[in-house]
Amino acid sequence: MTSPFVPFNRPSLSGREFDYLQMAIDGGHISASGPFSQRAAELLQAHLQTDTVLLTTSCTDALEMTALLLQITPGDTVILPSFTFVSTAIAFARVGARLRFVDIDRQTLGLDPKAVQEAIDETVRAVVTVHYAGVPSSIEELAEICEASGATLIEDNAHGLFAASRGRLLGTFGAMSTLSFHETKNFSCGEGGALLINDDDLSDRAQVLYHKGTNRRAFELGQVDKYTWCDIGSSFGMSDLLAAYLLAQLEQRDQILECRRLATQRYDDLLRGQLEDFGVEFAAPPLDATPAFHMYYVLLPTKRCRDAVLGSMNADGVHATFHYIPLHNAPGSAPYRDGDGDLPVTEDVAGRILRLPFFTSIDEATHQRVATSLIDAVAKHS
Numbered sequence: 001m002t003s004p005f006v007p008f009n010r011p012s013l014s015g016r017e018f019d020y021l022q023m024a025i026d027g028g029h030i031s032a033s034g035p036f037s038q039r040a041a042e043l044l045q046a047h048l049q050t051d052t053v054l055l056t057t058s059c060t061d062a063l064e065m066t067a068l069l070l071q072i073t074p075g076d077t078v079i080l081p082s083f084t085f086v087s088t089a090i091a092f093a094r095v096g097a098r099l100r101f102v103d104i105d106r107q108t109l110g111l112d113p114k115a116v117q118e119a120i121d122e123t124v125r126a127v128v129t130v131h132y133a134g135v136p137s138s139i140e141e142l143a144e145i146c147e148a149s150g151a152t153l154i155e156d157n158a159h160g161l162f163a164a165s166r167g168r169l170l171g172t173f174g175a176m177s178t179l180s181f182h183e184t185k186n187f188s189c190g191e192g193g194a195l196l197i198n199d200d201d202l203s204d205r206a207q208v209l210y211h212k213g214t215n216r217r218a219f220e221l222g223q224v225d226k227y228t229w230c231d232i233g234s235s236f237g238m239s240d241l242l243a244a245y246l247l248a249q250l251e252q253r254d255q256i257l258e259c260r261r262l263a264t265q266r267y268d269d270l271l272r273g274q275l276e277d278f279g280v281e282f283a284a285p286p287l288d289a290t291p292a293f294h295m296y297y298v299l300l301p302t303k304r305c306r307d308a309v310l311g312s313m314n315a316d317g318v319h320a321t322f323h324y325i326p327l328h329n330a331p332g333s334a335p336y337r338d339g340d341g342d343l344p345v346t347e348d349v350a351g352r353i354l355r356l357p358f359f360t361s362i363d364e365a366t367h368q369r370v371a372t373s374l375i376d377a378v379a380k381h382s
């Protein structure tokens with residue numbers, strides 16, 4: 001008998017998704033800015049203490065809004081990691097920014113503040129940081145560097161909702177931060193995101209961009225007697241059907257994070273003792289971090305070993321994967337890339353990283369099966 005296929009991700013339900021969907025349909029408001037969007041936004045706002053929370057169709061859209069809000073134009077430079085999802089880059093490439101890719105720190109796999117300090121100059125309008133795997137990316141240092149240089153700090157917090165650094169929640173350090181509720185993320189509604197604004201000066205215009213370039217928000221608040229086209233914008237709003245599904249997940253945040261913490265612990269227990277002798281490295285978040293347990297990864301000793309292990313696991317029906325193909329030498333970055341230095345840590349980590357199947361509802365039998373498959377593959381290819 002062959003063992004069952006283990007997917008990389010499986011969407012997990014938290015309990016009330018169907019109830020809330022039914023309520024949204026019965027209530028008759030299923031487009032954007034409905035009652036569930038308001039509740040989900042209020043939950044995030046209360047928790048993160050931000051001025052404004054706008055639910056968007058994706059994190060990519062929320063990042064595009066940050067570029068529009070900062071009025072980034074050709075000639076401006078943006079600092080960002082190469083070790084990230086392509087959305088972090090395309091949001092700024094599409095407004096013509098030069099992309100200055102900076103290397104990552106070996107411990108956090110987020111931007112290395114020393115490298116940012118070296119790369120920053122007066123052309124840099126924004127620094128976009130990613131809290132990889134839901135682990136804080138030296139955010140206090142990055143905030144200081146941005147403060148000193150006048151660049152705006154943006155947190156692409158697709159992985160780290162409810163994670164914290166030294167007790168302060170991620171997403172509250174930058175002038176703006178973005179979230180993803182894509183199927184693969186900790187809290188999900190299929191496709192979705194959010195823009196969080198911590199700088200009051202950006203809030204009014206954000207409302208206009210969000211409402212397709214109109215002052216509809218001011219109209220709804222009774223500040224103007226009709227609404228009209230005022231600025232650029234787009235259709236950024238999340239459907240209330242999706243917001244209903246999302247709210248169900250956000251309300252269960254403590255349970256979801258606890259499941260993911262335990263899932264991390266269980267992989268650690270199964271793997272560390274077995275694999276450390278083979279030179280496999282494990283994540284070691286800073287001690288003052290409260291991570292969000294977005295993913296489980298290991299670093300194999302060499303790229304060759306990683307590729308062989310990946311091949312064996314996939315042949316065995318366990319969908320492990322790698323992540324990310326660095327952006328700085330991807331063909332799409334060529335027209336936008338600023339400078340052409342090497343990013344040794346990025347290239348090293350991207351070549352050796354292996355991500356294991358990891359999702360909120362993963363059970364012990366699945367853990368065991370993945371661990372056995374990985375241990376066998378490492379023993380075979382070492």
Ligand SMILES: *Cc1c(COP(=O)(O)O)cnc(C)c1O
Pocket residue numbers: 057058059060061084085087088130156158159179180181182191192193
């Ligand atoms: C998933 C992800 C995104 C994109 O999120 P979408 O909601 O799919 O647009 C952006 N940045 C990072 C770091 C991500 O992991």
